[in-house]
Amino acid sequence: MRNLNLDQLQTLIAIADLGTFAAAAQALHLAPPTVSLHIKELELRMDATLLVRGRKQAELTASGLVLVDEGRKLLTASHDLMERVQRRASGREGLVRVGVSAGVSTRLLPMMLESLSLRSPGVEVRLEAEGSAQSMRRLGMGQLDVAIVASPQPAAPGIQLVPWRVDPLVALLPATWDAPEKVTPEWLSQRRWASFSAPTQMHGLIANWFAQAGYQPRPFLALTYPGALKSLAAASQSAAILPLEEVEDQLHQPGVQIRHLFPTLLRPMAVAHRQNLEQNPAIEHVLAVLNDFASETR
CATH class of the missing domain: 3.40.190.10 (Periplasmic binding protein-like II)
Structure with a gap:
């Protein structure tokens, strides 16, 4: 048995809400024959009569009522899933692992995290206390996404170093x-x-x-x-x-x-990060906040 078609389910719910096939077709920007085809295929798939056409409007059967009630939940979940995927793809949501050396101010860190939570509430930061050399190694191994390190650092393949603060x-x-x-x-x-x-x-x-x-x-x-x-x-x-x-x-x-x-x-301090940001677009949001706290003398 094939999976439920969400477009056909949406058509059924539109008929239930608006009362007629014609009104549903207009609301969904579909041709009337397409609406009828959706319902026919949906009934064949469910092996149940879902609607009874009356003189003025279509009425849900008991089976149709169950499908509409549960179908609303499915459509909501589907929309939520699409939104979450889009947030992750755009970097508005995701986990960023940040290595922090001992020299980073304990006063700056809470301020930076607060700024990030206000600007990008869907981005979660996991701080890991690491020495600069260890952070650079873990960046190269893909175990960290960003690191605040002592400067200068030796160049490393695939890692970009940007001057950050000179305090x-x-x-x-x-x-x-x-x-x-x-x-x-x-x-x-x-x-x-x-x-x-x-x-x-x-x-x-x-x-x-x-x-x-x-x-x-x-x-x-x-x-x-x-x-x-x-x-x-x-x-x-x-x-x-x-x-x-x-x-x-x-x-x-x-x-x-x-x-x-x-x-x-x-x-002197620098921000190091992997050059390929496409693997985790949320990194760009963290880098933007770090840039806000960069010193003018960098």
Whole structure:
């Protein structure tokens, strides 16, 4: 037995709603013989009489009433399915796997996710904490769709790298410390300071900042979570070197103070993604939101 024809079902429902074959034909933009053929074929397929033509209008039989009631659900489900397929094809719906390195601001992430949910509510993002090198490998293997990584990165086949943000690093210090206007490697090397653990890009940047001034101090503590580093300074335990946008919420907190570094230390980031976006059009929606949060100095 062949499957139910939804066009024929729609014709039956139109007759039930409008009362006559002629009115259904006009509403569906069909020729009257086509409407009659739809009903004839539908009755043959169901092996049941569905309509009885009266003088003024067609009446549903008991079998026709059942088919119309359940048929409405089928047509609604069919329309919903088509809409969902179209949303997925246009990128308005879908899952995007995003690798995020330790240096990405924990303040920016919620803002970006909120922006995406407002602009593209059907797009779901799955965040995965990864180092930059691991994110690049997983992009190449198709296990990630997008990654926010340290810059620069080696070129990789099929992967596009776009500069994203260039943010200054600053020192977050306990408020009780007598600190200079700008923190130098010499001054900080003589005090307790904490930073990101190896082998993150942040660790390498900070180590090189000290090394260029002739210092190789070891951090008091090395962590991967920015929030923990901020709490150390707030508890007067040590200084913390962090991206400026990570500590902007601390500007008016009484327990800490923020100082810029001298020489200036910048943290460049890039957005990496697979070049073939046709496999998952939702990626373009995520990239658009990331672009909104790109820094002007990229």
